[in-house]
Amino acid sequence: MDYVFEKKFEVRDYECDVQGIVNNANYQHxxxxxxxxxxxxxxxxxxxxxxxxxxxxxxxxxxxxxKSLKGGDEFLCKLNVRKEGIxxxxxxxxxxVSDMALxxxxxxxxxxxxDGRLGxxxxxxxxxxxxxx
Amino acid sequence: MDYVFEKKFEVRDYECDVQGIVNNANYQHxxxxxxxxxxxxxxxxxxxxxxxxxxxxxxxxxxxxxKSLKGGDEFLCKLNVRKEGIxxxxxxxxxxVSDMALxxxxxxxxxxxxDGRLGxxxxxxxxxxxxxx
Amino acid sequence: MDYVFEKKFEVRDYECDVQGIVNNANYQHxxxxxxxxxxxxxxxxxxxxxxxxxxxxxxxxxxxxxKSLKGGDEFLCKLNVRKEGIxxxxxxxxxxVSDMALxxxxxxxxxxxxDGRLGxxxxxxxxxxxxxx
Amino acid sequence: MDYVFEKKFEVRDYECDVQGIVNNANYQHxxxxxxxxxxxxxxxxxxxxxxxxxxxxxxxxxxxxxKSLKGGDEFLCKLNVRKEGIxxxxxxxxxxVSDMALxxxxxxxxxxxxDGRLGxxxxxxxxxxxxxx
Numbered sequence: 001m002d003y004v005f006e007k008k009f010e011v012r013d014y015e016c017d018v019q020g021i022v023n024n025a026n027y028q029h030x031x032x033x034x035x036x037x038x039x040x041x042x043x044x045x046x047x048x049x050x051x052x053x054x055x056x057x058x059x060x061x062x063x064x065x066x067k068s069l070k071g072g073d074e075f076l077c078k079l080n081v082r083k084e085g086i087x088x089x090x091x092x093x094x095x096x097v098s099d100m101a102l103x104x105x106x107x108x109x110x111x112x113x114x115d116g117r118l119g120x121x122x123x124x125x126x127x128x129x130x131x132x133x
Numbered sequence: 134m135d136y137v138f139e140k141k142f143e144v145r146d147y148e149c150d151v152q153g154i155v156n157n158a159n160y161q162h163x164x165x166x167x168x169x170x171x172x173x174x175x176x177x178x179x180x181x182x183x184x185x186x187x188x189x190x191x192x193x194x195x196x197x198x199x200k201s202l203k204g205g206d207e208f209l210c211k212l213n214v215r216k217e218g219i220x221x222x223x224x225x226x227x228x229x230v231s232d233m234a235l236x237x238x239x240x241x242x243x244x245x246x247x248d249g250r251l252g253x254x255x256x257x258x259x260x261x262x263x264x265x266x
Numbered sequence: 267m268d269y270v271f272e273k274k275f276e277v278r279d280y281e282c283d284v285q286g287i288v289n290n291a292n293y294q295h296x297x298x299x300x301x302x303x304x305x306x307x308x309x310x311x312x313x314x315x316x317x318x319x320x321x322x323x324x325x326x327x328x329x330x331x332x333k334s335l336k337g338g339d340e341f342l343c344k345l346n347v348r349k350e351g352i353x354x355x356x357x358x359x360x361x362x363v364s365d366m367a368l369x370x371x372x373x374x375x376x377x378x379x380x381d382g383r384l385g386x387x388x389x390x391x392x393x394x395x396x397x398x399x
Numbered sequence: 400m401d402y403v404f405e406k407k408f409e410v411r412d413y414e415c416d417v418q419g420i421v422n423n424a425n426y427q428h429x430x431x432x433x434x435x436x437x438x439x440x441x442x443x444x445x446x447x448x449x450x451x452x453x454x455x456x457x458x459x460x461x462x463x464x465x466k467s468l469k470g471g472d473e474f475l476c477k478l479n480v481r482k483e484g485i486x487x488x489x490x491x492x493x494x495x496v497s498d499m500a501l502x503x504x505x506x507x508x509x510x511x512x513x514d515g516r517l518g519x520x521x522x523x524x525x526x527x528x529x530x531x532x
Contacts (some may be wrong), residue, residue: 036412
């Protein structure tokens with residue numbers, strides 16, 4: 001798959017649970033943080049948007065867990081995005097750096113909520129337009 | 134839908150993010166905790182199983198986000214489970230208590246990993262057999 | 267010690283780390299949540315206060331860790347509060363229910379920040395006045 | 400103050416709460432992660448030690464909160480360590496990169512627990528000996 005953004009991180013021990021592996025919910029945190037870093041590269045900021053009444057809200061998440069990350073593992077968060085109707089669909093995969101094994105495969109749907117109502121934001125569309133083909 | 138287990142919780146403020154609503158990843162925490170409480174009612178314990186080399190590992194998560202929970206909101210985590218091949222499939226919905234609005238609809242696939250390898254656990258099958266029809 | 271508020275909780279497995287015990291930072295979450303529940307009993311709400319420009323901000327935390335909580339453990343969060351100058355000082359202890367062992371002993375200083383500046387809030391003082399002697 | 404270790408991080412939006420600032424407990428996570436990275440530089444690994452029956456357990460934490468970090472802020476976690484009796488005392492300060500303002504000042508006491516009992520570990524003492532003067 002093609003990706004338009006990637007960022008490397010390292011597992012923090014507190015993200016792991018009794019099984020010694022990263023707790024499932026934390027992959028969603030990794031993916032959220034990756035999206036927020038990505039939208040900065042196209043000129044958007046999650047908190048700034050929120051303060052101006054524009055919220056990007058996740059409406060659906062699908063994550064397939066294939067390999068587990070452990071404390072200290074380095075991993076690459078890769079991302080692509082496309083538009084389907086009013087939804088932005090993020091394809092987000094996480095790879096373990098040591099062997100480039102695919103750890104999780106994610107699909108995240110988000111919508112724009114403007115002043116509390118589902119809407120269309122020209123600002124978001126223009127910014128995403130640069131990377132969506 | 135029929136459910137075989139439910140448990141009421143209250144949103145903790147630290148679970149909310151800048152948007153003033155529960156962060157998406159935390160619903161996965163709610164759902165995990167609900168599963169672990171549920172399996173106790175059928176005689177299983179997540180940590181005890183792990184210590185005996187039997188891990189229940191989530192292989193796939195799908196969550197639809199419909200309404201947001203806010204700080205202080207009470208919510209009901211409801212659960213059903215069925216078996217598909219070697220997978221246990223949990224259907225997990227979260228309702229806001231104040232108006233019983235459906236907040237999230239979740240589907241979680243888990244498999245048994247025994248001494249590090251995908252496997253079939255008679256102990257798990259017997260325990261789940263009581264509630265899976 | 268005398269306490270003016272207490273609330274019982276149960277450890278969630280995701281709050282535990284590789285050592286199989288509740289991660290240290292989570293006790294601070296338990297203590298924060300307990301404070302927020304407590305202030306509701308005296309008519310205050312953390313989020314509502316924030317939305318009206320009144321933030322209660324923690325300026326100092328001291329926690330002594332004495333016994334560890336494990337997955338599934340029930341625990342009691344107990345709280346007292348006094349005023350020292352402009353600071354509210356919360357004494358917050360956590361006991362394991364099974365044997366009432368003291369697990370953590372906490373001392374949390376908080377101040378009022380009004381519209382972004384350190385201040386004195388009559389509303390807070392009046393509310394706390396009922397429980398501070 | 401002199402420091403023997405430092406590492407730069409960036410605030411992730413999910414670490415912030417309704418007040419728009421990093422939740423207090425997360426500073427403790429930052430400090431834990433910094434300690435674990437630091438001990439790797441002197442040849443120790445938290446998880447590996449745990450698996451061999453040697454746990455470094457935090458017995459006391461004191462944190463003064465001076466400035467708040469916000470989403471996207473870069474920050475430097477700095478650390479020093481000394482020994483007091485059987486305790487390792489970590490001095491851990493966090494600075495905001497943009498203006499090098501001191502955000503939090505921390506003091507963390509840890510002890511060695513060997514096979515479940517408070518103890519002295521020659522392995523830890525030797526490793527720390529290189530940096531403690």
